[in-house]
Each structure stands twice: as structure tokens, then as C-alpha cells.
Amino acid sequence: MNDKFNIVSHEFDQPEIPTQLESRQWDLAIVGNPDSDERSVVARDYAVAHSKNNLLLRYENNTIYVNNELVTRGRLQTLVESAKSVLIEATALACPELLILLKALTTRGIREISFLYLAPLEYRRNLKGNLSEHRDFDLSVNCRYKSVHGFMTDLTDTPVGQAIFFLGFEKSRLGQAFEQEETLREWQKYAVFGVPGYEPGWENDALANNVHHLAANSFEVRYVAAASAASSYKLLNDLRKADKTARPIVICPLGTKPHTIGAALFLIEHNEGQEATLLYDHPNKSTGRSSEVRRWHLYDVTW
Secondary structure (H helix, E strand, C coil): CCCCCEEEEEEECCCCCCHHHCCCCEEEEEECCHHHCHHHHHHHHHHHHCEEEEEEEEEECCEEEECCEEECHHHHHHHHCCCCEEEEECCCCCHHHHHHHHHHHHHCCCCEEEEEEEEEEEECECCCCCHHHCCCECCEECCCCCCCCCCCCCHHHCCCCEEEEECCCCHHHHHHHHHHCHHHHHCEEEEEEECCCCCCCHHHHHHHHHHHHHHHCCEEEEEECCCCHHHHHHHHHHHHHHCCCCCCEEEEECCCHHHHHHHHHHHHHHCHHHCEEECCCCCEECCCCEEEEEEEEEEEEEC
């Protein structure tokens, strides 16, 4: 069986708008709040300038806001249905917002969807003057894992299956998952790291910060290029197909945004009947969590 989505990746190793993207246009751009850091502002400005119309999306406490007004999922579908091509500015938008958007777009039959993501020059570390803490990052404030309507289930009532964790720099997020959802210890667990990383050596920070939890909870480790949405999507489909017993799959996207894009596409494809569900902690992003723009990524998705 072929996978539903086809993903074509474009990468531009420069901080300025790539000449190849200067002529791109979409019917609709959907952007997030760019307050977290400067690359989100650059990405938002590009998306707005290269679309006929744009919407500001925010998801908070199981509520959707478009242009700061509360909307239903049905209303969101109405707002996007006239577009033939849509650009999702994924630098600022988080996993729940990507899922909600993809659900609305695919329900309305919109088949040309692009994701824009700008990788940073550097992430903010929390050194506190102590070189022994050089792997600590100040990227977000941890929150509890809670549902996204339509994409999460009660794990205590779910048959034991496969749990796939896409991991990044923040070790506390993985620890919180096992503290809150103890039943996960019984699942077959995979840890997915971004290798190669955006820059040489970045993957070592992610590995070192999560190694304690990996050893304590019997993970199998997989590696997918940090910038590859297509490879993360393929990995999930490969793991699903390899499991002949068709057990449920829980996806926990705590790693790179391209990995989250691939995970969101997989969830959209396999969420019916709770074949695949989401585990997510809704972190509050730290202001100024990264600096400048290092690289542009555009992912064109058709289905």
C-alpha cells in the first residue's frame, strides 16, 4: 500500500529570502504568532507577502482562534475551502495547530499544501556561568500532557502498542511523559533523533540530554535527518507496516519541526479509529529562544 502524502523538500542554506522562492505564490497563507523569536517574524513576513490572503491561527485550551476570534472547526474549514494552494508557516505554529490545519485542509480536499520552516543560527543555552551546563537549553516552559481534540486518547484504556518519541534538546519533556503516563513503560518504545543535525554536533546535545531516560525505559533508537519531514513520515509508516499485529501507535513529537511535520501528516493519514494518536505537552515557548536565520526549508505536500 502506498503512503498517502508525497513530500518534496527544498533547502536553502542562507539567511536571506532565496531567489528560488521570490516568485512563489499561494492562495492562502496561515501563520502563527511570531513573538517567540526573530526568525518567526521573517517567516511570517514572507508568507504574508507571497499569498493572496492570510489568516493568523492560534490554538489554546482546546479552542481555535483565527485572527484573534474564536472559531469552530467547521468555521475554519469554511475559511480555507476556497483556496487551491495553501502555505502553512510552520516556524511559529506548533504541532496541535499543524494537525488542526491539516485536518481542515484535507477534509475540504485541498491538495497543494506547503510548509515553510526557518532554522535558526543558534538556540539559546542556559549556561548560568557554569560550563558543565553547556548542554542545557532555555527553549520552553514544561507543561502537562493533555489532549488535542480528535488526536489523543486515554492510554490507560488503549491496548499496548508502539510509542514513537521524536526527541530534541529538552530532557525534561521526555521525563514528564513517563511521570504522567506510566503505562508507557509497557509499550514498545522508539526514540528518534535528528541525525545528521541542522549543524554538526547538535545531535550530540539531544542524545546526551535524553540518554538517562532511554536507558531506564528500554528504547530502540532510530535516526532521521533533522531537516527531513519526508524521512520522519516514512519512518512512521515503515514501523506501522512492519507490525503485523496492527497495534495502536502513539506519536510524541518533541524534536525538530520537520519531524513534527512528518508526524502530523502520519497522524492525519492514520488517525481514523485511533490507529494512531498523539501525545503532546503544549510547551510555552521562551521569548528569544533562538537567534537569526541560518537556513530556509520549504516542504511541498501533495496527496
